[in-house]
Amino acid sequence: MTLEELGVGETGIVKEFTDLEMSVKLMEMGCLPGEAVRVSRIAPLGDPIAIHVSGYQLSLRRFEASTIILQ
């Protein structure tokens, strides 16, 4: 399953990425394989979403979240 499928408040562990270019940016921001991610909120119009990762809040678009595969 991917990060996009998580609901608000749900937690997952990052396993791998489907998009190399996106993965480079995500990993720099601390979103690495093995890290726990929790969806903290969804924007009023349903996209983008905000996640809690490595001690801070990160926002990303649904499409970007769909490139993150969870364990």
Place this chain on the structure above:
Amino acid sequence: MKADIRVALVGNPNTGKSTLFNALTGLNQKIGNFPGVTVDKKIGYSQLPDGRRAEIIDLPGTYSLYPKSRDESIVFSVLAEKNTDLTPDLVIVIIDATNLKRNLLLYTQVADLKIPVIIALNMMDMAKKAGIGIEINKLAEKLGVPIIPVSARKIEGIDELKTAISYANKFALQQDSIDVNSIAPGIIESISKEFGADNPYFALQLAHQHETLKFLTPAQSERIEELEKEHGFHTQKAQASETIARYNYINDLLYDTVKTPVTAHDESISNKIDKVLTHRVFGFVIFIGVLLFMFQSIFAWSAYPMSLIEDLFVWIQGGLRHVLPTGPLADLLIDGVVAGLSGVMVFIPQIAILFAFISILEDTGYMSRVTFMMDKIMRKVGLNGKSVVPLIGGFACAVPSIMSTRTIENWKDRMITIMVTPLVACSARLPVYTLLIALVVPNKNVWWIFNLQGLALTGMYVLSLVSAVIVAYVMKFVLKARERGYFIMELPVYRMPRWSNVLFSMYERAKTFVLEAGKVIIAVSVILWVLSSYGPGDRFKNIEQKYQQPQYTKTMTSDSLKRVISTEKLENSYAGVLGHVIEPVIKPIGFDWKIGIALITSFAAREVFVGTMATIYSVDGDADRIDSVQDKMRNAKNPNTGGPVFTLAVAFSLMMFYAFAMQCASTVAVVYRETKDWRWPATQFLYMTVLAYGAAFLVYHLLK
């Protein structure tokens, strides 16, 4: 100013870097550009305890040495280029103690460049509050660098940091972080050998970034490209494995030096605020409320200082007129240069207020929430969540708004935002609209509450937003993206704004505007002055001679004589001649040569329209007396038809022209400054003029 040691300040965004910079340097700073790019370069000076002077360079905030925006790309090139007047002797990496892990990524990259480093550990108080325990000495020992705890906001630890700067080593003593060579062994060795790179990480960065580095010659860059092919170097794969290796190192590092509480601080204050501010309903209501307040304030608060500035310049002009001997030189200085200068200075209050708001919104963290909420809508029309602020700011003035597009990382989104922002109805269009609407729209209510004039004005404002959105949508398909758009963005914790930063930001932006855009505006004003004060051949002389004849001097008062002369001179000036020349072109949209003159003169600034109309229809006093201009315009008769010149069709055609045409030298100047390529302002000028003509033509023929 000479300095004994040069220090670069590096850190993630939202770590308090600029606050630390201000604390270290005080008011002792100057702002410029990095060579060849429009990235603000802030340099300040700091007196060290040992009596030496440190020059401090504030580099743009970044999460890593791999740049995501133009601003960020400057960081590596400043750190890496040897023997320039920017090459630092020492780097201070500022780290947010509440988010050590992500902040240390940048530190390990900088450390591996083998430049002497000091860590300034900011926000220790917040970390303590969050229950994060950091063993600073142990961490410093493991890294091999001094770590100085500071609180940039409370100005604590600044003296200790200065002492650390003065004791800093000339040589980099930090521990190696990761085994850089193992990431891409072949190419690192080749580049090190051929380019004399003194450390493997520098060589690796050259492989990654050679295409954008200004200090490499094209031949060098091509050679690196060849080496990459030879060694099968894949930049993203290498970057991915480097990042993973660095985070592994950081995890090991923090394992026995930092204790983080197990309980997630879920119900933090920030989270509670977010629940309201990004709420499905309240979120938008609050956002619209903030915008209305901002918009109102820009108008309301700037009105008084703007009229003060105008009065000041009127006073200066009067004084100069009194002191200087009359002649063309005095006229040039007073009506050309000083008038142009006043046209620049008058924007300062609006720019300062807009940037005060932007700086507060950014500082508190609200701006990223606006971006978060608006991204989906804006993306549909080819813009980006971050385009909201420039577009709204455009209601006040396009100039500071275009300056504020720098926060948009994506090149294509930023360009589209710059291209459409001038369409938004700025405050300079307001005098034109009010004059023309009052002229042709009856002051009547429809359906009891809606005033027709007010409706017309609202219509012009709505039209401006709609046209900006449509043009953005079209440009989305025309412009080719240089990079993939993405929206991976930190939502920082809410904080109180730092008022000193707000003041600095107001001051900086106003100064940049005066220095950069000011040059162009003054030049254009001088040209316009020449065009309207001189005529071809001896036409001017003939006019003066004509009115010296007794049939005029006897029958007219000297005041009305003066007015008649100046009107006739304007008609025969180069501007007047130009007006006649362009008449065939503007006739189809309902304009005569007099309006043509106003169109030409208002290419410097739209509000010049009222002043020019006042001169053409020879009104006593100045442009402030809109009533009298209005009366004269109302009475102006069309010599061909005998009816009034300003019919409903002509007035609305004119408003359409002013709504779409790029009649603002300051905006052209600032677009050039921000894009560093004259093709952008040229394209913008062209498409807006075409739109203006088309819209005016359509409206004129529909209403005629």
